Amino acid sequence: MRSHFCGLVDESMIGQTVTLCGWADVARDLGGLCFIDLRDHEGIVQVVAEPSDDAGNAEVVKAAAAVGYEDCLRVTGVVRARHSVNDKIRTGKVEVLATRIELLNKAAPLPFHAHENAGEDVRLKYRYLDLRRPEMQKMMRTRIRLVQALRRWLDARGFQDIETPILTKATPEGARDFLVPARMHPGEFYALPQSPQLFKQILMVAGFDRYYQIARCFRDEALRADRQLEFTQLDMEFAWVRERDVQDAVEGMIREVFKEVIGVDLADPFPRMTYEEAMRRYGSDKPDLRIGLELQDVAERVKDSQFKVFTDWATNPDGRVAALRVPGGAGFSRKHIDDYGAYAAKYGAKGLAYIKLGEDGAVSSPIQKFFEPTAFEALVAAIGLQKGDLAFFGAGTYKSVSDFMGALRLKVGKHMGLVQTGWKPLWVTDFPMFEWDEEEQRYVALHHPFTAPAVDDIADLKANARIAVSRGYDMVLNGNEIGGGSIRIHRPDMQSAVFDLLGIGAEEAEAKFGFLLDALRYGAPPHGGIAFGIDRIAALMAGTESIRDVIAFPKTTTAQCLMTGAPSPVPDAQLAEVHVSVRPKPDKA
Template identity: 80%
Template sequence: MRTHFCGLIDEALIGQPVTLCGWTDVARNLGGVCFIDLRDHEGIVQVTVEPDNVDVFAVAETLGYEDVLQVEGVVRARHAVNAKLRTGQVEVIATKITVLNKAEPLPFHHHENPGEDTRLKYRYLDLRSPEMQRKQRTRIRLVQALRRWLDARGFQDIETPILTKATPEGARDFLVPARMHPGEFYALPQSPQLFKQILMVAGFDRYYQIARCFRDEALRADRQLEFTQLDMEFAFVRERDVQDAVEGMIRDVFREVMDVELDAPFPRLTWFDAMRRYGSDKPDLRFDLELVDVADLVKDSGFAVFTGPANDPDGRVVALRIPGGASLSRKQIDEYAAHAAKYGAKGLAYIKIDEAGAISSPIQKFFSEDAFAALLAHVGAGNGDIVFFGAGAYNKTSDFMGAVRLKAGKDFGLVQDGWKPLWVTDFPMFEWDDEAQRYVALHHPFTAPAVDDIDDLRANARTAVSRGYDMVLNGNEIGGGSIRIHRPEMQSAVFELLGIGAEEAEAKFGFLLDALRYGAPPHGGIAFGIDRIAALMAGTESIRDVIPFPKTTSAQCLMTGAPSPIPDAQLAEVHVSVRKRED
């Protein structure tokens, strides 16, 4: 139906006949000449309809937004060059226009901002826009580049099951009733984790998969119920073997897709140092603000909010100096406190020093003159600055002060352009869940501890370090992995520390424990979030922009109406009945 794409018409085609197909982006009748901006997935070209071609002109006068056309014509140099278009040096003089399909009046125009719900309801219209085409094609190029890199280095693309066994990996499973096994269920995979480990036991050595994964969890800008990850696993490796390989992959892929050179090598931070300095295990290094511990300087003050955590080995008192922050009004300071409260803060103390050196602070009265001066000197505070303070349990305080740091970086324009990757390593093996009164795995239950001695792990579970690692880019975790447990005795010990008894472990993970008993090699791997990397490359904060058909934050597909009720007869076939919801 066509000889060329609209967005690829150029000066080399001047004088040649072409046949194009696409949508009417704009149709303008300027009193004697009609201009049509014809759009396809490659871009826009101007079609000109001259008045002496009466039949074609009559068709052009009837065209509306998003009508589907076939245009035959001849390429000509354009009199008024449009430097904004790739095709702006030329135009197509139409000799024939065929309307392939008339579009009814649309619910919104690409140049409008109709709101996300409207865009998702009419996703096919949203995806037609040049901006959404650009974002989707960025994702496509990313996946193509990853596959090329992996295939060229001997990684084997192996599919793992979508219908599998329910296993706890940190979120709720999506369950699928098994029609041929009444009362039993499959689960959709949260990741291919156990299958890829078993592939290492099976001797495949280097595996990868562009895997669809499913987690029944709350949604936000960087989370979806179903998502795509690049899953990788290596046999006979240590941490640096995996990290060095995939760091090279990410560097090469960014060079190919974005023409960007990332740091070589990526800087490295331990989990402890990342939390201590930035209040986050995925710190954004594009700006320099750092947290400063002040417990030793405030432990003898008269301020009980500080003295309690400062004298508690599990507590933390920390300061964040914001240069130029004295410009904040009291209302804006309160907004920072409210922001910190979202992450668990009970309050946010501050010291404000105006340009003349005058101090405003609700906590100054709790310190002697010398102690207060020492505190200011320790955090490096000077005229024009504000210093925020957080106090409480170590991890919670780190979290909310890390959130304050990010907000300050954006509010004060401190975030620099560019790309700042890093590795975060040496994660804690476990964290204590006060509500459940047991340990939970910080990465997942199959991550190896840094110690090989089981008795040592049991005796020091609270402070145990794992062999886990994350790749972080511009404050986003884009990949997470670890060296796995390959000895069944160690895996059973970790299950025990996580409150998974021998009987439960056998019921849920017996197949894995069996595999580890039959010659499992040391192995490790990593998974990268395709959606998240694509969003960063496309310059958007929401992964929904780079997923063709995403769900809303209320877990709905507005275009298809999913989820939806199922007829009783269909439910009966899979031996399921639905309890009516009680309001």
């Protein structure tokens, strides 16, 4: 139907006849002289319909005058130099003098204009119109180039693209599974995979050595800007490797892909930091290194004060008292400080203490009275407080203080304009093997239960489970975890021991993971891997904070597809076929 794309018409085609297809981005009738900005996925070109002595041309002008916003058109015409150059578009030096304009489909009045900032619910309901917008086209094409570049890199290095099942076994350990009733097996269910983890490990046992897959994964969990119920990851696994083998390979991949797709040179090599250091300095296992602010431990400086909140936690082995120095923060009003306190409370803070040192050297602090003058001066000096600065303090369990002070650090850094431009990648390594779940009174895996511990001795692992370190690692970029992986457990006795520490008994382990334990008994090689979040990386490359902008048909934060109306009720007859009945919704109290 067309000879060229709208956005690719250029000066080399002047004098040529072209046929273009697209939508009317703008249509203007200037009293017989008509201009149409015709748009397709490659861009926009100006089409002109002008009066002439040619009898047939009157029909062209008439057709152009009748064109409405987003009408679907086919235009034939001659490329010529444009009188007034438009440097804002790629085709700005040329235009197409129309000799024929065909209306392929008249557009009804649109629910929103492509150039207006419509609400997200409207955009998602009419996603096909939203995706027509040049801004969305650009972001989606960034994602497409990302996936193409990853595949080229992997294929060139002997990685094998192998598909793994979508209908699989329910093995909940972390997020909830999506369950699918099995019609041919009444009362039994498949699960949609949260990741291809177990299958890719089995592929290593099967001798495929280097595997990858652009995999669709599913987690029934709460949604936010960087989470969706269904998402896409680059899944990778290597046999016969240690941590650095995996890390060095994929670091090179990410560096090359960023250069190819968006022209960015990432650091070479990426800096490295242990989990313990990341939490101590930044209060996060995915620190944003573009913000220079750091937490400081001050327990030793406050343990002898009369401020009970500080002294209790400063002398508690599981406690932490941390300070965050904010250069120039003395200008914060009391309302600003209270707002920061309320923000920190969302992340578990019971309150925020502070010291303000004015430009004149005057101190303002609700905790000063709890310190001896020399001890207070020593505290101020220890955190490096200068005139015009402010310091926030948090006390509590080590984890809670790290969480809320880490969140506060990000908030203050953004508010104060302290976020540097550019890209700051990082490897975070040596994660804890386990976390203690107070509610369930058992250990849970920090990564997943198939991550290998740093020690090979089972007795050592069991004796020191609380402080055990794993062979897990994450790749972080600008405060976002873009990839997470580990060396896996390849010995059945170690895997059984880890299950036992996680409260998964032998019977439950056999029921859920018996096929994996069996596979490990048959000469499983040492292996490890990593998975990268395609949606998250694409969003970073496209410069958007929401992964919904780089997913063609995303769900809302309430887990709905507004365009199709999913989820929706299913007729009783269809439910009966899969042996499922639906309980009535509980009455609202």
